[in-house]
Amino acid sequence: MGAPNSKLSFEREKKIINWLNDIKNIAQEIYLMGDVFDFWFEYKTVVPKGYVRLLGKLAELADSGIPIYCFTGNHDMWMWDYFPKELGIPIIKEPQIKYFSGKKFLIGHGDGLGPGDNAYKFLKQFFKSKICQWLFKWIHPDIGIGIANYFSSKSRSANEIPDQTFLGEEKEWLIVYCKEYLKKDASIDYFIFGHRHLPLDIQLNEKSRYINLGEWIKSCTYAEFDGENVSLKKY
Numbered sequence: 001m002g003a004p005n006s007k008l009s010f011e012r013e014k015k016i017i018n019w020l021n022d023i024k025n026i027a028q029e030i031y032l033m034g035d036v037f038d039f040w041f042e043y044k045t046v047v048p049k050g051y052v053r054l055l056g057k058l059a060e061l062a063d064s065g066i067p068i069y070c071f072t073g074n075h076d077m078w079m080w081d082y083f084p085k086e087l088g089i090p091i092i093k094e095p096q097i098k099y100f101s102g103k104k105f106l107i108g109h110g111d112g113l114g115p116g117d118n119a120y121k122f123l124k125q126f127f128k129s130k131i132c133q134w135l136f137k138w139i140h141p142d143i144g145i146g147i148a149n150y151f152s153s154k155s156r157s158a159n160e161i162p163d164q165t166f167l168g169e170e171k172e173w174l175i176v177y178c179k180e181y182l183k184k185d186a187s188i189d190y191f192i193f194g195h196r197h198l199p200l201d202i203q204l205n206e207k208s209r210y211i212n213l214g215e216w217i218k219s220c221t222y223a224e225f226d227g228e229n230v231s232l233k234k235y
Contacts, residue, residue: 041148201232
């Protein structure tokens with residue numbers, strides 16, 4: 001949400017709400033896998049402008065008894081207690097092992113995993129630091145969020161073509177990460193990640209699959225587990 005501008009973001013927001021309405025009668029749990037927002041920072045008493053309809057719909061579904069979990073991504077890593085307190089949605093910051101119908105899942109946003117991307121990994125540690133967060137909160141929201149949105153748009157522009165190109169299994173960092181992970185734990189049935197803005201469904205071996213969810217700016221893809229198999233679907 002928020003990218004590339006408020007008008008297109010608003011149209012996407014309505015589409016996501018339609019999707020949530022379509023799945024609310026069959027969903028047992030819903031996982032939002034990070035980068036839900038182009039930028040999010042939780043000031044103590046200020047909520048970022050916009051996204052009211054989406055937040056309201058998520059609260060409605062959570063209140064109806066559907067467990068919803070939100071992972072932080074590299075664009076919205078500064079999420080803390082607003083979702084848990086106001087919407088009843090836990091915030092998760094690290095990959096998690098989950099079991100569904102006898103299948104073992106490793107799910108997470110995916111940023112910073114695997115080899116390479118050392119510059120980002122360094123910046124992520126800085127952004128996660130209490131000092132960085134304390135300093136940023138003293139910037140007026142109009143200025144701070146404006147600066148963040150500017151750099152976020154620059155990052156999107158620089159990575160738009162690579163994000164839409166499959167690099168090959170040996171160069172896709174998350175695939176490399178999954179294969180290395182299987183060497184120490186071969187019991188994973190599904191690796192489910194976001195971050196990589198490209199829908200991917202890769203068979204890693206006879207048992208394990210890597211699925212990347214893609215994004216909702218162009219592809220509008222999501223994964224659904226029916227109790228037997230995971231399917232990558234387009235809305």
